[in-house]
Amino acid sequence: MSSDSQETETETQTGTESGAGATVELADGVEHQVAMVMDLNKCIGCQTCTVACKTLWTEGGGREYMYWNNVETKPGRGYPRDWEEKGGGFESAEQANQEDVHGEREVGELPSAEDWGRPWEFNHEDVMYDGSDESLRPQGPEPEWGPNWDEDQGAGEFPNSYYFYLPRICNHCTHPSCAEACPRKALYKREEDGIVLVDQERCRGYRYCVEGCPYNKVHFNVLSKKSEKCIFCYPRKEAEGPDDEVRPPACATECPPQLRLVGFLDDEDGPIYKLVEEWEVALRLHPEFHTEPNVYYVPPFAPPQHDDEGETVGVERIPRTYLEELFGEQVHEALDTIERERERVERGGESELMELLTTTDMAEQYRLEAFE
Amino acid sequence: MTDDGPSTRTVLLALAVVTVAAVAPTLVAARPANEIPVEEDPPDAEALAEPAGDAWGRVPAADVALASAESSVPNAEDTSVEAVTVRAAQTDGSLFVRLSWDDATADAFTPGAENRTPDVTTFWDAAAIQLPANTSAHPGIAMGSDRTMVNVWYWSAPNTSQELLAGGPGTTTPVGDPAVQTSASYEDGTWHVVFERTLQVDDAGENRTTIEGERDVDVALAVWNGSNAERSGQKAVSEWQYFPLGPGAEGPPYATILWIVAGLAIAVVIVATVLGVQRT
Numbered sequence: 001m002s003s004d005s006q007e008t009e010t011e012t013q014t015g016t017e018s019g020a021g022a023t024v025e026l027a028d029g030v031e032h033q034v035a036m037v038m039d040l041n042k043c044i045g046c047q048t049c050t051v052a053c054k055t056l057w058t059e060g061g062g063r064e065y066m067y068w069n070n071v072e073t074k075p076g077r078g079y080p081r082d083w084e085e086k087g088g089g090f091e092s093a094e095q096a097n098q099e100d101v102h103g104e105r106e107v108g109e110l111p112s113a114e115d116w117g118r119p120w121e122f123n124h125e126d127v128m129y130d131g132s133d134e135s136l137r138p139q140g141p142e143p144e145w146g147p148n149w150d151e152d153q154g155a156g157e158f159p160n161s162y163y164f165y166l167p168r169i170c171n172h173c174t175h176p177s178c179a180e181a182c183p184r185k186a187l188y189k190r191e192e193d194g195i196v197l198v199d200q201e202r203c204r205g206y207r208y209c210v211e212g213c214p215y216n217k218v219h220f221n222v223l224s225k226k227s228e229k230c231i232f233c234y235p236r237k238e239a240e241g242p243d244d245e246v247r248p249p250a251c252a253t254e255c256p257p258q259l260r261l262v263g264f265l266d267d268e269d270g271p272i273y274k275l276v277e278e279w280e281v282a283l284r285l286h287p288e289f290h291t292e293p294n295v296y297y298v299p300p301f302a303p304p305q306h307d308d309e310g311e312t313v314g315v316e317r318i319p320r321t322y323l324e325e326l327f328g329e330q331v332h333e334a335l336d337t338i339e340r341e342r343e344r345v346e347r348g349g350e351s352e353l354m355e356l357l358t359t360t361d362m363a364e365q366y367r368l369e370a371f372e
Numbered sequence: 373m374t375d376d377g378p379s380t381r382t383v384l385l386a387l388a389v390v391t392v393a394a395v396a397p398t399l400v401a402a403r404p405a406n407e408i409p410v411e412e413d414p415p416d417a418e419a420l421a422e423p424a425g426d427a428w429g430r431v432p433a434a435d436v437a438l439a440s441a442e443s444s445v446p447n448a449e450d451t452s453v454e455a456v457t458v459r460a461a462q463t464d465g466s467l468f469v470r471l472s473w474d475d476a477t478a479d480a481f482t483p484g485a486e487n488r489t490p491d492v493t494t495f496w497d498a499a500a501i502q503l504p505a506n507t508s509a510h511p512g513i514a515m516g517s518d519r520t521m522v523n524v525w526y527w528s529a530p531n532t533s534q535e536l537l538a539g540g541p542g543t544t545t546p547v548g549d550p551a552v553q554t555s556a557s558y559e560d561g562t563w564h565v566v567f568e569r570t571l572q573v574d575d576a577g578e579n580r581t582t583i584e585g586e587r588d589v590d591v592a593l594a595v596w597n598g599s600n601a602e603r604s605g606q607k608a609v610s611e612w613q614y615f616p617l618g619p620g621a622e623g624p625p626y627a628t629i630l631w632i633v634a635g636l637a638i639a640v641v642i643v644a645t646v647l648g649v650q651r652t
């Protein structure tokens with residue numbers, strides 16, 4: 001398969017030189033790369049982001065089942081169900097016996113309508129207006145799965161059960177396997193900001209992108225017979241609203257605890273660059289898929305485990321091994337760094353990292369005009 | 373007449389028999405392997421748009437073998453349809469081509485079932501006819517190239533049609549204002565799909581194949597089985613065939629065969645005459 005337009009020479013950020021100010025490498029032909037950092041310690045699972053996205057982009061017309069932004073409980077099977085096991089992305093260079101950054105593209109599996117969850121029709125009309133005594137519930141066949149079906153289930157045993165929320169959008173990857181999977185090159189990375197889009201004119205509904213994205217962030221619209229995905233709210237970024245204001249994606253602005261930072265990875269004065277490249281505490285989800293995501297997560301902490309008497313014991317509640325499964329080996333250093341800096345502040349010291357993670361300055365948090 | 377008379381006659385007779393025996397089968401199967409005959413003005417021509425209509429019963433058929441296309445898409449070698457039966461007929465205004473093939477499952481987005489939640493894993497059965505955009509060129513079988521474009525008539529279940537232009541895999545682009553219509557039927561495990569192309573088109577030779585009887589027209593066929601997730605380059609395709617639409621209704625192969633027969637007959641007559649003269 002020819003894939004020249006999507007071929008990149010990006011190197012994975014090894015993260016060994018903290019604070020060394022390594023310049024970011026972007027995908028070939030991309031001038032700047034939009035990026036997002038989500039601090040998982042702040043997510044309350046309220047789904048405001050999900051609803052903001054849904055009302056903006058995916059309300060109808062074959063998009064009923066789609067959540068370009070979803071929030072899933074971890075540990076959990078996620079959206080679509082078991083997406084982490086469906087394949088896609090690239091093999092590692094070692095697996096493929098190559099000297100490159102990564103190996104061959106892996107063909108993934110197409111999630112079924114049941115995996116995504118069918119959109120439910122509710123009896124709103126009957127209950128709210130026609131005086132029916134029925135309870136409000138999905139109509140039609142009894143649902144057996146849906147987005148967020150295993151909400152708050154998590155893992156572990158009382159009193160040491162644990163879970164956290166993981167909001168997910170398309171990662172606008174530096175090396176998007178969705179784009180490489182398309183024989184028509186209908187998916188492309190915008191030169192100006194690296195946003196990954198599906199050209200609706202070129203798409204012929206083959207769905208190689210859907211099975212090619214290891215994060216399952218491309219959706220198929222059965223009515224238009226074309227693929228669709230998160231667009232990083234580019235019309236908002238381009239100030240296309242009535243007030244001509246540049247706005248970050250709706251999932252970010254609507255978030256009650258304001259846990260998302262939006263800007264450019266290569267904006268060296270911005271908090272994203274500092275958190276990802278300098279402090280190395282914002283990490284890629286499943287780096288082993290080798291698509292080089294541009295959404296980064298600050299890994300979650302939880303209170304330590306309790307014994308039967310409710311006394312704190314010195315054991316971490318969320319097993320490191322699980323966090324390592326999600327965020328790779330770097331998670332250990334990231335958590336240690338945050339812990340160290342937190343203690344520094346507790347002792348009355350100053351910490352740039354803590355400042356970055358707790359800022360309420362919107363101008364710092366949203367820097368989409370950094371290069372204008 | 374001498375003693376050796378009968379034996380000479382036997383030789384002559386044998387020669388004639390051998391000649392006929394050699395030529396007769398060629399006459400019967402006069403159609404070259406990759407020719408798809410085009411019936412001119414068959415009876416009931418108005419009914420040709422009906423995919424399962426009787427009008428098609430009177431049009432000769434060509435069985436064309438299909439095999440998995442060479443392609444870089446996943447599972448390209450996994451295709452399920454092995455042959456397609458092609459019938460073609462021409463009227464004053466149109467060329468009709470009917471493709472028929474066996475497929476145990478009709479993968480169609482059935483009208484009337486729109487309220488059923490459509491399935492994101494459904495792929496639709498489809499078929500296509502590929503012709504050189506310029507009939508004097510010989511594009512590669514895999515959708516031509518940017519210099520030798522192909523014109524593709526595409527049908528997808530239950531009944532969407534598109535006219536496409538392509539210059540290599542992954543480049544198909546719809547041609548505006550299609551001059552191709554399709555109709556399809558599915559019965560007892562067999563799809564019949566009729567493609568109708570108006571003979572006169574505006575941009576013939578550029579984006580659209582010229583079908584005006586000036587030359588033979590190369591044609592290749594493709595079928596996708598939706599329930600096997602076939603789409604894009606995962607398809608069963610034929611080699612290049614041709615419609616004998618060039619000058620002379622019989623086409624060049626017929627003429628050649630007739631000349632051979634005539635030549636052999638003349639040779640036999642000459643030999644017979646010479647032998648006869650020698651003996652008198």
Ligand code: SF4
Nearest residue numbers: 170171173176178213
């Ligand atoms: S997350 Fe998936 S859909 Fe988004 S750019 Fe990466 S590979 Fe493509």
Ligand code: SF4
Nearest residue numbers: 043044046047049255
């Ligand atoms: S709006 Fe914010 S807090 Fe609520 S679920 Fe989304 S990311 Fe989490």
